[in-house]
Amino acid sequence: MKRRDLLTLAPAALAGCAVPARACTLRLDETLVATAYREWAAFRAYINGPATKGMKNTEFNPLVEELDGMGLALLTIPAESAADFIMKVIASTDWGQGGMPDITELPELWAEARALVGVSQ
Template identity: 35%
Template sequence: MNRRALLAAAPAALVAVPASALCIIDPADTPVMRLFREWQVLNDYLNGEESDALPREAFEAELRRLYRMEIELFETPSQTMTDLAAKVISITVDSEREMMGPAVIPEFWAEIRALVA
């Protein structure tokens, strides 16, 4: 197939692709929001009934993975206030825990101040 044939076929190829396939990753998503969505899926799974069937070792391994995701989430700089809100949700686990103060997570509070200033 030559270049002209490829260019002529391109519009038809786009029509043949379902719209949902084009939206796998939202380009407007920030790195924080991508991490947050992954965290949320794992957190929901570990707090759901399905995780009851996991052997103890597997459950603990998933908890360690969740903790590593939380660290990565907090180490990723926020770009928007939505990023910041996602971090608050993850650190309070949907407000099940108290928010930690500046003495515990000073970098996070510095980030909050920088975004609000």
């Protein structure tokens, strides 16, 4: 994690979160992907937990859309390790419930995958 990344994340960590279940603690020992994944996982637990039981679809669907957006946003953060890449896959597919963008939709992701396994093409 670079100094600039810390400065970018610090205001969010200090400001708190709109959704109570979100993890907003800034951790210096994790990658940007891991931080974003942790926030995605906490929000996923929130929307699948007791706070949203009985919620009307008109209230619940925007939460699901936000969760999906968080997963897709994760794909744009460069992975620093294979674990980061796997976290990106988990969040962007919601544990395999959705599909991954193909190489024409997000070539950077697949270039990253090739680099992680040491394949040039």
